[in-house]
Amino acid sequence: xxxxxxxxxxxxxxxxxxxxxxxxxxxxxxxxxxxxxxxxxxxxxxxxxxxxxxxxxxxxxxxxxxxxxxxxxxxxxxxxxxxxxxxxxxxxxxxxxxxxxxxxxxxxxxxxxxxxxxxxxxxxxxxxxxxxxxxxxxxxxxxxxxxxxxxxxxxxxxxxxxxxxxxxxxxxxxxxxxxxxxxxxxxxxxxxxxxxxxxxxxxxxxxxxxxxxxxxxxxxxxxxxxxxxxxxxxxxxxxxxxxxxxxxxxxxxxxxxxxxxxxxxxxxxxxxxxxxxxxxxxxxxxxxxxxxxxxxxxxxxxxxxxxxxxxxxxxxxxxxxxxxxxxxxxxxxxxxxxxxxxxxxxxxxxxxxxxxxxxxxxxxxxxxxxxxxxxxxxxxxxxxxxxxxxxxxxxxxxxxxxxxxxxxxxxxxxxxxxxxxxxxxxxxxxxxxxxxxxxxxxxxxxxxxxxx
Numbered sequence: 001x002x003x004x005x006x007x008x009x010x011x012x013x014x015x016x017x018x019x020x021x022x023x024x025x026x027x028x029x030x031x032x033x034x035x036x037x038x039x040x041x042x043x044x045x046x047x048x049x050x051x052x053x054x055x056x057x058x059x060x061x062x063x064x065x066x067x068x069x070x071x072x073x074x075x076x077x078x079x080x081x082x083x084x085x086x087x088x089x090x091x092x093x094x095x096x097x098x099x100x101x102x103x104x105x106x107x108x109x110x111x112x113x114x115x116x117x118x119x120x121x122x123x124x125x126x127x128x129x130x131x132x133x134x135x136x137x138x139x140x141x142x143x144x145x146x147x148x149x150x151x152x153x154x155x156x157x158x159x160x161x162x163x164x165x166x167x168x169x170x171x172x173x174x175x176x177x178x179x180x181x182x183x184x185x186x187x188x189x190x191x192x193x194x195x196x197x198x199x200x201x202x203x204x205x206x207x208x209x210x211x212x213x214x215x216x217x218x219x220x221x222x223x224x225x226x227x228x229x230x231x232x233x234x235x236x237x238x239x240x241x242x243x244x245x246x247x248x249x250x251x252x253x254x255x256x257x258x259x260x261x262x263x264x265x266x267x268x269x270x271x272x273x274x275x276x277x278x279x280x281x282x283x284x285x286x287x288x289x290x291x292x293x294x295x296x297x298x299x300x301x302x303x304x305x306x307x308x309x310x311x312x313x314x315x316x317x318x319x320x321x322x323x324x325x326x327x328x329x330x331x332x333x334x335x336x337x338x339x340x341x342x343x344x345x346x347x348x349x350x351x352x353x354x355x356x357x358x359x360x361x362x363x364x365x366x367x368x369x370x371x372x373x374x375x376x377x378x379x380x381x382x383x384x385x386x387x388x389x390x391x392x393x394x395x396x397x398x399x400x401x402x403x404x405x406x407x408x409x410x411x412x413x414x415x416x417x418x419x420x421x422x423x424x425x426x427x428x429x430x431x432x433x434x435x436x437x438x439x440x441x442x443x444x445x446x447x448x449x450x451x452x
Contacts, residue, residue: 005119006031006048008415010039010065012057020052023108036060040068047141049119055082055089066096073145077118081106133169135312139304146301151177156296159274161303164273164353167274168232170303174272175228183227187225188220191233198241205257221254224269234273236284239289246292256303271296308356314340320356321370333363338372345380
């Protein structure tokens with residue numbers, strides 16, 4: 001999938017599908033479905049930014065589909081379309097949360113304007129909430145849909161994902177979407193706190209609570225009052241600290257260490273926790289309390305590894321090159337096509353954090369453009385055809401990566417043989433960014449023998 005915003009058309013009239021697709025395809029990634037059931041299935045797979053929904057559908061009505069979409073995503077823009085000017089239906093659709101209601105035949109200029117308006121508004125709201133969270137892949141759209149649904153609530157959120165997938169950035173985005181956005185966002189890395197200091201860091205202490213406690217110190221929990229407390233790598237906390245944290249979650253109060261009064265202090269905190277290993281495994285192994293896990297797990301959001309975020313590698317890379325270019329006085333720094341190829345060929349075991357560090361160094365080395373030569377050797381190596389000696393070990397990962405790129409080139413050639421196809425359509429079919437497609441086309445052109 002490309003970085004374009006997505007539009008899902010749910011209409012059983014193929015003529016309407018073609019008309020709407022023709023009006024929108026130049027600017028958006030357009031998907032179509034001919035029934036409500038197919039539309040809901042498509043929605044789960046492509047996670048569009050806006051839905052164009054026919055009122056009169058076979059089997060499952062458009063209003064029933066609208067209700068189902070509202071259960072999945074409360075703020076998804078849905079534009080209802082009908083061939084019948086029925087006022088009562090229009091009112092019902094608006095009450096159910098439809099963004100707009102248009103009558104067929106829909107003027108192409110009107111639909112383009114409406115879609116641009118709702119997507120522009122939604123993009124602005126998302127950009128404000130996301131901060132530095134970058135990504136347009138289907139995998140990240142699913143993550144963002146959950147964040148938008150649960151961010152404004154006080155339900156505890158558990159973020160799970162590999163190291164470097166951006167759990168801290170997502171936690172911060174949750175806070176910005178919450179009703180506590182104007183209060184403190186307090187983050188604590190549980191993995192870096194010595195076991196004997198964890199309780200005092202979280203709950204604070206009174207003067208004289210222990211040797212060396214010269215004066216009163218409030219803890220992180222108190223600092224997060226009325227705001228959000230982010231507990232990163234929560235699985236590393238000792239069982240004793242977990243028990244006190246459970247009490248805090250259940251009763252929203254705590255007692256600082258060494259308090260002369262046992263009267264607990266009331267607190268109002270929203271909890272977001274994160275782990276790079278599934279807590280269910282820690283519960284099974286007895287290193288994490290099952291009751292605390294269930295209290296934290298109001299909703300679990302799985303963050304995808306970078307290798308599973310189709311199209312986001314280039315998007316993130318260009319973002320980092322621009323950011324580090326400005327930081328190092330190299331405004332306007334670009335990312336070269338061969339660098340994009342090398343980045344896409346690599347598997348990124350360190351995820352977004354590894355990509356960020358690689359490009360930070362590459363920008364320092366680069367002149368006007370970041371090329372493959374500016375990237376670390378182990379990343380450049382992934383883009384080269386594997387060289388295997390008869391005696392040496394077979395590197396299956398390198399072979400797989402190289403074969404994947406070669407297969408993509410063969411698919412492009414085959415699609416081009418079948419007839420004329422636009423670059424945008426070709427990029428959509430392959431699920432790549434148009435700029436990446438351009439570099440692939442250059443490779444194909446350079447591989448073809450020249451005529452004399």
